[in-house]
Amino acid sequence: LIDEWLTNSLDGHISPALLVRRVRARRADGTAFLAELSATETSTDGIERLVISVRDVSEQEASRLRMRRHEALLEEIPDPIHVLDNAGCIVYWNRGATQLFGFDAAEAIGKTASDLLGIIVPEHETDNVHASDYATAQRWLGELQAIAKDGTCLRIERRRTRLFENGESIGDVIIDLDLVARSRFH
Numbered sequence: 001l002i003d004e005w006l007t008n009s010l011d012g013h014i015s016p017a018l019l020v021r022r023v024r025a026r027r028a029d030g031t032a033f034l035a036e037l038s039a040t041e042t043s044t045d046g047i048e049r050l051v052i053s054v055r056d057v058s059e060q061e062a063s064r065l066r067m068r069r070h071e072a073l074l075e076e077i078p079d080p081i082h083v084l085d086n087a088g089c090i091v092y093w094n095r096g097a098t099q100l101f102g103f104d105a106a107e108a109i110g111k112t113a114s115d116l117l118g119i120i121v122p123e124h125e126t127d128n129v130h131a132s133d134y135a136t137a138q139r140w141l142g143e144l145q146a147i148a149k150d151g152t153c154l155r156i157e158r159r160r161t162r163l164f165e166n167g168e169s170i171g172d173v174i175i176d177l178d179l180v181a182r183s184r185f186h
Helices: 002-011 058-076 095-101 113-117 179-185
Strands: 018-026 032-044 047-056 081-085 090-093 139-147 153-165 168-178
Touching: 032 058, 081 095, 095 153, 095 168, 153 179, 168 179
Parallel strands: none
Antiparallel strands: 018 032, 032 047, 081 090, 081 168, 139 153, 153 168
């Protein structure tokens, strides 16, 4: 299979400087793993050579699959969810957020949630998303006002959970609930 790939790639006059392919391979102990094969053509002293390197990408692929599963799960949750990076920019925006705020993911990703949604802090709140201790709080719950894409002012309950990796903050997961719509059902 690998020989066939190389032969077809090189004999087919498709001689790029680098050919890459992922394949299932076996270690010396017989265990299977996902490998990335890289084939590079080089020429030294007029002699053409093919250098092939093998890299284990099993963990990278497993991580990518876990991420896709998590995104699929978040997409199915009807509540508005968005994820912020450490700078406060939106890196994930689900369908629930689109339904509540009117912005699709392409419009939201890369923007700060505060700028996109025109967050208005209620005057009576002292422990809210814009308070000085927000930076150190691992979890926060409170009411805010936001502006939807169509200009509608929304009263939302925001739940924010800070994400950590190796003890460092890497962003936030935000769940916003429309309190006006919620009160109609209760």
